Amino acid sequence: MSASGSRVAVIAAGMTRWGRRAATFRDLIAEAGKATFDNNPNIKPADINSFIISTVYPERSAFQGHPAPLAAEWCGVRPNEFHCRVENQCGSGTTAIRTAYAAIKAGLTDMVMIVGAEKVLIPSHQEVFLNAMAGCDREWESCFGVTPPPLFAMVAQAHMKSYGTTEEQMALVSVKNHNHSRHNVFAHHQEGATLDQVMNSKLIASPLKLFDCSTNTDGAAGVIVAKEGLARDLCTQPVYILGTAQINEGYPWANYHKDWSSWPALRKAGEKAYAMAGIGPDDVDLAEVHDCFSISEIVECEELGFCPKGEGGRFTEDKLSDYGGRVVVNPSGGLIACGHPFGATGIRQAYEAFVQLRDEAGERQVPGARVALTHNLSGLGEHHILIYGRDS
């Protein structure tokens, strides 16, 4: 796989305020559409011929199937070249951008608008947790009450046993990401967090505590991607897709690799994406990785090659994943502090890459950022990666 032919670039990005929103699924879509068009006045809804909605379970939380035409209409778009809904659980957003990339590379269209949206917080808390089962395997996981927290808690147990990773090291991921989001006006949480706060937060699934977990959140985000020539006509600072990779090794969760402290599928996906981009992990200035739980970010730093295997906890503790370190991991605040409206998360990560690589990230700007990596996972063995770069 190589990035031959004309490149594909992000030329607009916008997002809604994320959090407990007094808004419906379609309200969120309309807000994200407006934010995206407002970001680039050279592009109007009538210019958009292709549209993708990334959303995981509107059937559950909003009783709404068939969301692509609805979402397009609520963004003022009437697609006549390409449109669809993309669903790949928590990796939907990155998968949607890859789908747009593929459609452009295939010559079906020159420009695609992608909106990610999820309504998660409905009035019944119990139903929010019930809905969380819908993304697991109904017959072999969900019927036992299995949802992501116990799954990632067992990753943490395995990592602690294999590498001596501590609860404090995991908590420090949360402290870092909550502190990053103090400068993100769209994040669910903007108050920061101390180590004591994280360590003393309510136990969810041993050893994971409330602050080790990403937050159930309502939110939406949008990007527009285009073929290189068009991108230059419409945007003064396009952000290019340099590489991408995707992998799935098994299902359900019990059938992933046996050692849960290592994620070999992510290592392979990272190597493929780096090869396509012609770079290595040392070239990455910032990474928006899938910190659905604090332990996830620790394992991801290892498998993406930011630190040696088993040293993700120490890497965090030594502040090498923070400003002034080796790579700034989750400058936005990540899933832990921005919140995690599933289908919107990968699009929000693209938004972060876009603003960072254009020096528009304000107080959370990573100085001199030239290369950004974004990563979603939908399971220990299912990973989705994009690598973005500014024009050199």
Add this chain to the structure above:
Amino acid sequence: MKGLEDAFDYVVGPNVYSLDPVPLQTQDQNRIYPFYDHLRENRLTTTQCADCGHIAWPPRIVCPECMSDRLDWVDFPEAGRIYAFTVQTAANPPGFNPPMVYALIDFDNGVRIICPIVDCDPSELEVGAEVVLKVVPAPRDRVLFFFQLKTKTRKNYEAGNPSS
């Protein structure tokens, strides 16, 4: 946890099945219905390919290795061992009241199962402990399976656990 007869009261209503996470288990709905029939006999089983010998988990109707549809039902070893476990004390879905213990359980036939461990004091669990099948009733005449510690400790008996 005794069973899940009342657990899904608000998602199991007349003519409503799509919000109910327990699979439909009868011959008119599901081609692996023998799995559930075996559970009712306290047997944990899965499918083994008659052509290539591959033991699948979960049970299949087509072998994922060779695409044969000649599959036999085979019994699991009596006990499995805990690879990792967690105690979920919050954010539990309705019907699965905290604390819930979830574990990855490894069997000598090469299969790993993720499942709750019930009827235990979480403080007595450890990696490597042996667990055995426990079948529990579920709404609409269905069954589910969990696991329990093979060797009950003094603490279990003192807790007056009726299944000990």
